[in-house]
Amino acid sequence: AVPFGARYRIVDFVLSNLVNSGIHATFVLTQYKAQSLLEHLQRAWVGQMGRDVFITPVPAQMQTGHSWYRGNADAIFQNLNLIADYRPSLVIVFGADHIYKMDIRQMISFHKGRKSRCTVACLPVPASESESFGIIEVDDEWRVTGFEEKPKKPREIPGRPGYALASMGNYLFDPDLLIDVLSLDADTDASEHDFGKSIFPKLFQMERIFAYDFHNNRIPGESKKGSIYWRDVGTIDSYYEANMDLRRVRPALNLYNWDWPIQTASFKDPPAKFVFDHPDMRGMAVQSIVGSGTIVAGGMITSSVVGRNVRVETGATIEDSILMDNVVVGAGTTIRSAILDKNVIVEDGAVIGGAEHELRGGEVRSELGVVVVPKAPESPESLARDH
Incomplete structure (x- = not known):
């Protein structure tokens, strides 16, 4: 439920990919501290229009009577x-913490064409970056032959020297296979109950498993270059950089493609407004994205x-930063290379960010x-605006 791009939540991207791909039967498994996510799903996504058209949040319920979720595999176990009741022909298991666009129909077509289980x-990533990913090994037909977690010297992709194959953590399963492997994993005390660490490394040794090349995925309305964008935003720096990607004149992630819209919650906000036009007091935004309801009153x-619904007062300067909803920036303030979470009020004349900034009150500084x-x-x- 973390905000992204001045308008969206991170979960909106995977849900939009599913809906845009014609997949309308979705369960969203949540765990701890889920209130913000549940409120967003209720406002933006939840609906029940029939057996095959729904997006339903599923809070942790200790269905097996033993514990809360011990990992993403255990969450599905x-x-x-839900799988038994719905009786699907295919189960799609996707994470909700990545920023990307994907036509999942193309992956399904590949899955069926290979008769994959x-x-x-x-x-594909440069082999020099393999220590940041789980690396899949494949043969010439892209059948999975091995798996290594963050190797220093990965096995390269056949025919693509210098590149290794990083797992995106998105899976298609035949339902009976998924039920079998999860039931076996649940009875294994030493397991971490994680798809990437516990399930997949063993699965390719027993079954016909294939890897789908995301570089072959094409989004309607976009060029070949514009379609290939994927970011794991699980760290402060990766989240920051993904937001900063949007500042470019032609960003790799195109949010303005009406053929593949990213859907989100709708609010009754007024338009953004930029006021004052004097040499020493001019409300402006350059190479930036500004959300609805925001007023820039003589700041830059x-x-x-x-x-x-952010307020930027006279003489304030904001550079290379992310400001979430309902932030108030006082007059004469300077903010550089910072992330301000919701509802923060910055006092007049304050300086936030930079090497000289002294951390206080729960603030943190990332590796970058x-x-x-x-x-x-x-x-x-802020409560009135949000509700």
Whole structure:
């Protein structure tokens, strides 16, 4: 449920990919601290229009009576009753913490064409970057022959010297195979109950498993170059960089493609507004994305992503930063290379970000030096805007 791109939540990308691909029967498995996610799903996605058209959140319920979810594989194992009740011909298991666009129909076509029992989506990456990924090994037909977790010297892709195949953590399963492997894993005490660590490394040794090359995926309305974008935003720096990607004149992630819309919640916000036009007091935003309802009253925003209903006062300077919803930036403030979570109020004249910034009140600094200011409590005004 983390905000992204001044308008969206990260979960919107996988759900939009599913809906745009004609897949309308989706269960969203949630675990701890899920209230914000549940509220977003309720506002933006949840609906029940028939047996085959729904997006339904499923909170952790201890269905097996032993424990809460012990990993992503155990999360699905504890909800196998949903698969049994629905009786699907194919089960799609996708994570919700990545930013990308994907026509899943093309992966399904590959899966069926290879008569695969399980298919994993993969992304070719330079072999020098393999230590950041789980690496899949394949033969000339892209049948999976091996798996290594973050190897220093990975086996390269056949016919593509210098490149290795990174797992995206997105899977297609024949239902009976998924039920069998999850049931076996649940009875293994030493397992981490994780698809990448526990399930997949053993599965390719027993079954006909293939890797799908994400580079072959094409999004309607986009050029070949524009279609290939995937970011794991599981760290502060990767999240920051993915947002900063949107500042480009022609970003690799095209949010303006009406043939493949990214859907999200709708709010009754007014338009963004930029006021004052004097040499020493001019409301401006350059090379930036600014959300609805935001008022820039004589401040300057450069190369940043600013969310909904933000207020930027006179003389404030914001550079290379992410401001989430309902932030108030005081007059004369300077913010550089920072992430301000929701509802933060910055006092007049404050300086946030940079090597000289002294951390306080729960703030953190990432490996790349990005300062993160934590979420502040809701005010009556922000509550009214959000609800």
